[in-house]
Amino acid sequence: MSTNDTISKLLQVNSEDIFLVLLIVIILLVITTLSLLLYLVTTRKKKIQLQLLFEEKEKQRHILDSLFQTAPVGIVVTDSLGIIASYNEEFIRLFKLDKNKSYEGQLLQTLILDNEFQQYYKVALEKRIEKIKDLFEISVVFPDGSVGYFQYKSKFVESQVSSNTLLINIFVEVTKQKLFELSLKKSEEKYRTFVELSTDAIYCFEAKEPVPIDFPIEEQIVLFFKNGFLSDCNLAFAKFYGFESVEDTKGAPLSKIISPANESKMALLLNFISNNYKVDGFITYLNDNNGNLFYVRNSLFGVIENGTLVRVWGVFQNVTDLVNLQRQYQETATKYENLVENVNSIILHIDLNGNIIYINNFGLKFFGYSKEELIGKNVIGTIVPEIESVTGRNLIEQVKNIIAEPLKYEYNINENIRKDGTRVWISWKNTPIYDSNGNCVEILAVGIDITEQRKKELELQRIWNLIYSMFDALPDAISFKDPEGRWIYANQSMMEIFNLVGKEVIGKTDYELIQYDEFFREALEGCAKSDQMAWEAKVPLRLEEKIKTKDGKERIFDLVKVPTFNEDGTRRGIGVVARDVTFLKEVEKLLIESEQKHKEIVNALPLPSFVVSEGKIIFANNNAKKLFNNLLDNAEVDFSVLENYFKEKDFSKLQKIVQKGKLDYYSLFKIETKDGEKIFSVSVAPVSIGTTISTLFVLNDVTEQVLYSSYLEKVQKELIYQRYELERINKELNEKNKELAELNRTKDKFFSIIAHDLKNPVYGVKNLTEEFLRSFDELKYEEMREFVFAINSSTSKLADLVEDLLVWARAQTRTINYNPVDFNLRYVVENTLSFYTENAKQKNIVILNRIEEDVNVFADVNCVSTILRNLISNAIKFTFEGGVIRIFSQEIEEDGQLFEQISVQDNGIGIPYEVQDKLLQLDFHYTGLGTKNERGTGLGLTISNELVKLNGGRLWFESTPKVGSTFHFTIPKKVVNDEKINL
Numbered sequence: 001m002s003t004n005d006t007i008s009k010l011l012q013v014n015s016e017d018i019f020l021v022l023l024i025v026i027i028l029l030v031i032t033t034l035s036l037l038l039y040l041v042t043t044r045k046k047k048i049q050l051q052l053l054f055e056e057k058e059k060q061r062h063i064l065d066s067l068f069q070t071a072p073v074g075i076v077v078t079d080s081l082g083i084i085a086s087y088n089e090e091f092i093r094l095f096k097l098d099k100n101k102s103y104e105g106q107l108l109q110t111l112i113l114d115n116e117f118q119q120y121y122k123v124a125l126e127k128r129i130e131k132i133k134d135l136f137e138i139s140v141v142f143p144d145g146s147v148g149y150f151q152y153k154s155k156f157v158e159s160q161v162s163s164n165t166l167l168i169n170i171f172v173e174v175t176k177q178k179l180f181e182l183s184l185k186k187s188e189e190k191y192r193t194f195v196e197l198s199t200d201a202i203y204c205f206e207a208k209e210p211v212p213i214d215f216p217i218e219e220q221i222v223l224f225f226k227n228g229f230l231s232d233c234n235l236a237f238a239k240f241y242g243f244e245s246v247e248d249t250k251g252a253p254l255s256k257i258i259s260p261a262n263e264s265k266m267a268l269l270l271n272f273i274s275n276n277y278k279v280d281g282f283i284t285y286l287n288d289n290n291g292n293l294f295y296v297r298n299s300l301f302g303v304i305e306n307g308t309l310v311r312v313w314g315v316f317q318n319v320t321d322l323v324n325l326q327r328q329y330q331e332t333a334t335k336y337e338n339l340v341e342n343v344n345s346i347i348l349h350i351d352l353n354g355n356i357i358y359i360n361n362f363g364l365k366f367f368g369y370s371k372e373e374l375i376g377k378n379v380i381g382t383i384v385p386e387i388e389s390v391t392g393r394n395l396i397e398q399v400k401n402i403i404a405e406p407l408k409y410e411y412n413i414n415e416n417i418r419k420d421g422t423r424v425w426i427s428w429k430n431t432p433i434y435d436s437n438g439n440c441v442e443i444l445a446v447g448i449d450i451t452e453q454r455k456k457e458l459e460l461q462r463i464w465n466l467i468y469s470m471f472d473a474l475p476d477a478i479s480f481k482d483p484e485g486r487w488i489y490a491n492q493s494m495m496e497i498f499n500l501v502g503k504e505v506i507g508k509t510d511y512e513l514i515q516y517d518e519f520f521r522e523a524l525e526g527c528a529k530s531d532q533m534a535w536e537a538k539v540p541l542r543l544e545e546k547i548k549t550k551d552g553k554e555r556i557f558d559l560v561k562v563p564t565f566n567e568d569g570t571r572r573g574i575g576v577v578a579r580d581v582t583f584l585k586e587v588e589k590l591l592i593e594s595e596q597k598h599k600e601i602v603n604a605l606p607l608p609s610f611v612v613s614e615g616k617i618i619f620a621n622n623n624a625k626k627l628f629n630n631l632l633d634n635a636e637v638d639f640s641v642l643e644n645y646f647k648e649k650d651f652s653k654l655q656k657i658v659q660k661g662k663l664d665y666y667s668l669f670k671i672e673t674k675d676g677e678k679i680f681s682v683s684v685a686p687v688s689i690g691t692t693i694s695t696l697f698v699l700n701d702v703t704e705q706v707l708y709s710s711y712l713e714k715v716q717k718e719l720i721y722q723r724y725e726l727e728r729i730n731k732e733l734n735e736k737n738k739e740l741a742e743l744n745r746t747k748d749k750f751f752s753i754i755a756h757d758l759k760n761p762v763y764g765v766k767n768l769t770e771e772f773l774r775s776f777d778e779l780k781y782e783e784m785r786e787f788v789f790a791i792n793s794s795t796s797k798l799a800d801l802v803e804d805l806l807v808w809a810r811a812q813t814r815t816i817n818y819n820p821v822d823f824n825l826r827y828v829v830e831n832t833l834s835f836y837t838e839n840a841k842q843k844n845i846v847i848l849n850r851i852e853e854d855v856n857v858f859a860d861v862n863c864v865s866t867i868l869r870n871l872i873s874n875a876i877k878f879t880f881e882g883g884v885i886r887i888f889s890q891e892i893e894e895d896g897q898l899f900e901q902i903s904v905q906d907n908g909i910g911i912p913y914e915v916q917d918k919l920l921q922l923d924f925h926y927t928g929l930g931t932k933n934e935r936g937t938g939l940g941l942t943i944s945n946e947l948v949k950l951n952g953g954r955l956w957f958e959s960t961p962k963v964g965s966t967f968h969f970t971i972p973k974k975v976v977n978d979e980k981i982n983l
Contacts (some may be wrong), residue, residue: 074150074171079164080123094150094173096142108169114138116150124154125167137174149178198729201237201296202315205230205254210308217273220309221266228254231311262286268298277302277309283319295323346426346447349433354399356379359444366449368419388415389423390462406432406443413450425454477557477578483571485509485531494578497547497555498524523547531574534561545578556582602687605698611687612658612695615639627673627699645671645918657684658695668706671699679703744798818950822858822974825900826851829887836876843881843932847872850888857900857971859951864971867947867955870940871904871967877930878965879908893974898973899953905966911959920945920955944969 074091078084084104092099095111103111109118117138136152151172156165203286208227211220230252235245241257243249258265264284272279280299287293296316303311341361349358356374364371368382374382384395384616396416402409413427426447433442477494481487487505495501497521498513505513510528526545534541540562547555557578564572602609603621610620617639620632631641639658643651650669662684670682683698829851840847857864870889875885886905891898909931911919920941941955948955953970 009248074173076108076169076171079168080125080167080169082109082121082167084108085166091171092330093147094171095140096144096148111159112138112140114140139178141700145176149175152252153320178872197732198234198315199236200315200317200392200728201234201240202231202313203230203237203720204311204313207309210266210305210310212308213277213304214307217270220273221269224269224309225254225260230254230257268300272300272302272312277304277312278727283323284316293320295320346445346449348379348445348447350379350403350443350445352403352441352443354380354403356382363447366418367416371418383416383418385415385417385423390415403443406440413454416447422453424449427451458558475579477576477580479576481531481574481576483573485528487513488573494576497557497578519550520547527576529557530561531576534563534574535571538563538565544581554582555580556585581658587809602696608699609696611694611696612657615658617641618694624699627671629674645673654682657682657697662686662695668702679706818860818863820858820860820951822856823861824853825855825864825889825902825971826853827862828864829868832865832872833887835869836872839873840885843879843883844875845881845883845885847885848887850886852889855889855900856973858974859953859971860947863947863951867944867969868902868904871969874940875904875906875908875965877934878910879906880931883907892970894970899970900973901968901970903966903968905964907964910961910963910965911957912961916957916959919957 010964046982071088071090074088074094076084076087076091084106087103089099091097097111109121112118117136120136128382138150138152140148140150142148151174152174153170156169157168158165184530205224205228207224208229208404209223211223211227213220215223230249233246233249238244238246238249242881243248258269260266262284265286268279268282268284271282278301282300283295283300284298285293285295295318297319298316300312300314300680302309303313343360344362346363346366347358347360348356348363351357355376355378359367359371359374362375367374369382380386380396380399384399386396387393388395393414398409398412402412410430411428412430413425416424416426418424427450428445428447431444431446432440433444435441474491475493477491478496479487479490479494486507486509488507490500492501494895495503495505500513503516504515510524510531514524523545530541530543530545533543540560542560543556545557547557549555560577562575562577566572585780599619602611602619605621606623608621608624608627610617610624612618615638616636617632618636620628625632628642629647639655642654646654654669666922668679669682671680679702680699681702683700683810685696685698686693687696699963826849829849833847833849836847872885872887879885887903888905889900889902892901893899945955948971952972955967955969956967957967959965
């Protein structure tokens with residue numbers, strides 16, 4: 001079908017069908033248009049909502065980023081492989097990294113060099129374990145050598161941006177806390193060592209069931225005896241009570257250590273509980289297993305927890321000798337008191353604080369006191385007034401001067417006072433009393449009553465002083481005029497006002513005085529006019545006058561003019577008193593001006609502050625108003641309005657501070673605030689508000705500091721006992737250090753001898769044997785014999801030196817077999833001389849033994865023989881041929897002990913003067929050639945000196961070069977009482 005045919009068919013459709021089709025098309029167009037409009041409106045709303053949501057998320061992101069960067073802990077975000085995605089500045093600071101370098105993209109393990117952390121982190125990444133421990137602690141050694149300690153936590157989170165898993169790593173620095181813990185642990189170990197080394201008995205009792213401290217004292221003692229046991233002690237305590245070791249004592253019941261029948265021990269427990277569970281210096285007694293009586297000085301410290309006594313630390317020292325000395329002193333003091341009681345003079349002992357230690361009966365009767373009323377009281381306020389009634393002298397300072405310089409104020413006269421208030425004058429002679437160290441500890445004063453003599457002297461002095469100096473001593477200007485206005489008296493101050501010093505003023509009127517200085521005409525004329533006003537008023541007149549000065553300034557005077565009249569009404573005279581109030585006027589002006597400034601300063605204070613005057617709060621800053629809920633907004637409120645904010649006890653303290661206007665001691669106060677109860681410290685200072693002195697209160701919130709201080713106090717209580725013993729233990733350590741220094745000097749000398757003297761014979765033997773071996777095939781029999789003799793001589797010297805070194809070393813280390821016995825000295829000397837008969841014959845030396853046959857000594861025979869061998873050998877070596885050696889002794893006494901002094905005397909070459917002072921010193925080594933070039937080891941005198949000391953004696957010498965030497969040493973005649981020789 002052609003196109004034209006189709007069009008023809010369409011044209012044949014009737015008009016109704018065309019209309020229907022057009023209607024449907026129009027409806028479809030309308031529906032499509034409305035749908036499009038609805039879609040556009042909905043899309044716009046969603047776009048706006050998305051924009052708002054995006055802005056909110058961006059704001060939250062900025063906040064989180066700010067918190068991330070400023071957090072006080074180190075934060076690192078890594079991916080699941082441990083690669084750093086981001087980190088904050090605190091992480092860089094904590095691990096001392098370069099803040100100018102970026103660490104994003106690096107492995108976290110490479111930055112934190114701690115093996116335990118790296119192992120943990122590896123496991124956490126591989127197994128996605130969020131945490132192994134609540135807080136994992138790591139330590140890192142930094143390149144500068146310092147160590148940092150950190151607590152570490154981690155958590156896996158899913159990224160909201162991508163599908164990746166992130167690991168949040170948080171590091172909190174705990175270096176200071178860790179170092180404190182390590183230091184505390186080290187201190188505890190140190191203190192424990194000190195306790196174990198202490199010679200004082202140290203112990204600790206604990207209760208199986210804590211003893212409530214609110215129980216009666218007797219019931220507490222019963223409970224502690226029932227439940228108490230020894231939990232710890234040192235070796236000194238265990239040995240004192242007969243135990244072999246510390247472990248044997250632990251668990252022993254209290255009743256086994258402290259007998260309830262011992263009254264002094266029970267008194268110690270009563271004093272301990274009554275004195276808030278601590279006591280120091282309490283003396284008790286006990287008997288040992290042999291019945292010997294001991295006195296010990298006790299110190300106890302109780303540990304209180306939750307209102308119960310849980311343990312008691314204690315220490316005691318044996319003070320038996322001290323108690324006996326005190327008893328002897330008391331007997332001596334009693335004899336002294338009996339001697340001075342009947343002297344007709346006042347005998348007074350005062351300590352360095354001015355407290356009365358003793359006063360005799362005559363003095364008690366003279367002052368009217370009983371002994372109980374004076375002993376222990378200060379002389380000021382009892383027998384010495386603070387101020388002398390006539391002279392006005394400060395006797396408090398006088399007493400201080402006498403105590404400080406008793407020799408300078410050996411004689412003094414001062415006013416004293418009796419109990420009934422009567423003033424008396426006493427002439428005192430003051431003598432200082434010194435202790436064994438030369439320190440003045442008391443003042444002895446002897447007084448004689450000179451009251452009647454002193455009264456006459458003072459009366460005469462008072463009359464003359466009153467006449468000539470009363471008015472001149474006053475700062476105010478004073479003058480008297482007759483009825484005609486003529487001056488009859490003027491003090492120095494009045495003369496200075498009008499420049500009249502040195503001028504003749506008596507008998508002249510104010511007008512006539514103008515001639516001396518025309519400058520004061522107006523002032524003097526004004527004085528005359530005001531005098532007339534006072535005469536007319538006929539009553540005292542007070543007024544203010546201004547007088548110009550030559551420097552252009554102006555002085556203001558407060559004037560009082562008092563006219564006097566005769567009985568008949570006629571004028572008698574007029575008195576004038578003028579006080580310069582120029583400065584007071586200026587101050588008054590400044591005070592008024594400064595009032596506002598003070599208020600501004602108080603208001604600017606950063607702490608709650610308010611000013612109190614006469615029981616009222618006259619000003620408060622904004623911080624104080626806020627603290628007390630605006631109760632202080634009014635101009636003036638009574639201080640009592642704050643009562644409800646304080647505890648009753650605290651408010652009572654504050655009221656006392658308000659009354660005194662000052663703070664006597666540091667106090668803390670609890671205040672109920674809208675944020676709960678808080679602790680404040682109070683500072684008080686006087687301030688000027690207007691013309692009155694008020695009190696400024698400044699409150700400082702110290703709640704956190706107090707809580708921290710409470711923690712420190714708890715720690716301190718655990719260590720307080722060790723602190724009491726530090727000085728004693730340090731003293732013992734110093735003594736040990738001295739012993740160690742002595743051993744070091746011994747070691748140095750030992751090495752010096754080995755390095756110097758031992759080397760020569762060793763090398764001599766070595767050289768001889770090498771030469772002998774080298775020439776062996778060429779040597780004849782006689783030459784070999786000479787080599788062997790030479791080697792034998794060197795080895796003999798080496799053997800002697802080694803033997804001396806061994807003896808000296810045993811003496812230094814106290815390992816010699818020391819066995820003192822009573823023996824005959826002459827026999828030992830003769831036996832020793834038998835070893836040196838041949839040596840003496842070779843040099844034709846005569847040795848004379850002058851020791852008496854009946855001389856016995858108490859010492860170690862081998863030690864004495866060694867000493868004699870060394871001294872006799874040296875005498876032979878340094879004595880010329882044909883010389884004489886004498887050995888003699890005599891009995892002497894030293895420090896109450898009998899000794900035998902043994903002397904070895906020669907007439908040899910002597911000892912050089914420059915060597916003598918150092919010859920017996922441990923760190924000095926000296927050896928010289930004998931008269932036939934004999935050599936020694938240089939240890940003989942050192943060994944002898946040590947062996948003499950070992951036997952309780954001493955060694956010394958006298959020597960003159962080219963004349964000879966005499967060596968002396970002492971040996972006890974019998975065993976030394978109360979003395980043990982340490983080996």
